[in-house]
Amino acid sequence: MRTIAVINLKGGVGKTTTVINTAAILARDYRQRVLLIDADSQCNTTDFFGVDAAAPSLADLLRDTASGVEDVVEEYIHHTSIKGVDIIPADVTLMDLDLTKVELGSVQAGTLRSVRTSLEEVDAYDWCLVDCPPAFNAASAAALIAADEVIIPIKLDAFSLRGMTNMMRQISNMRRINPGLKLSGCLPTMWYNSPQIVEAEETLKASGLPVFDHIRRTDKVDDMTFAQEPLLISSPRSAAGVDYRRFVRDLMKGGSHNG
Secondary structure, eight states: OEEEEEOOSSSSSSHHHHHHHHHHHHHHHHOOOEEEEEOOTTOHHHHHTTOOTTSOOHHHHHHHHHTTOOOOGGGGOEEOSSTTEEEEOOOGGGGHHHHOHHHHHHOOHHHHHHHHHHHHHOOSOSEEEEEOOSSOSHHHHHHHHHOSEEEEEEEOSHHHHHHHHHHHHHHHHHTTTOTTOEEEEEEEESBOOOHHHHHHHHHHHHTTSOBOOOOBOOTHHHHHHHHTOOHHHHOTTSHHHHHHHHHHHHHHHTSOTTO
């Protein structure tokens, strides 16, 4: 199973949109079996797929593994409306893992590794995509320990570019626990043709980091969230719909063009 953490410490850069559309394309176009993990207490991926708020969640899994409970990870997995795509949902109590000192103290590196161990015991999936929160917290740490790869969606503005230094520092720190963790690539999102955006993209590529081809900006992404259907279904010919298909083709081949 290829496990990818989709992360950026800055919000509003397209992490959830990327996770949802990547999963749908992998399942529908490539007949791949995909497990999603919503690690964000905002629960956007969970809400998109209409998972019951009372369903067993990632927070429950983290607490149970911290307590030594032997429940198998399948108990936390729920089907979605897309055949071939399942999800371990989030709930707002993920935030408690950082706000409650006792619980946070119990979620140590060894415990977080058990999430990865549990995933490795699940042989029903080809891919695992983790939608990470826009912060470095217990859930982010769990994701980076469980992952083989990292994809960083990035909006091409000055704030996001400056924030990449901190993002790469956190990834480097997590390699002390998960030495095999690699950066598959940065994914520029919400791209449009302006001199500033084009220059920012070139700056990102010149940084030496692997960079995927950009995803163009389109209002159809907002429409997708209201329809609760990925672009593959709601607007397959939109600019972003076409670009996400190209992105997944590149991902299937192993990484970004300049990685």
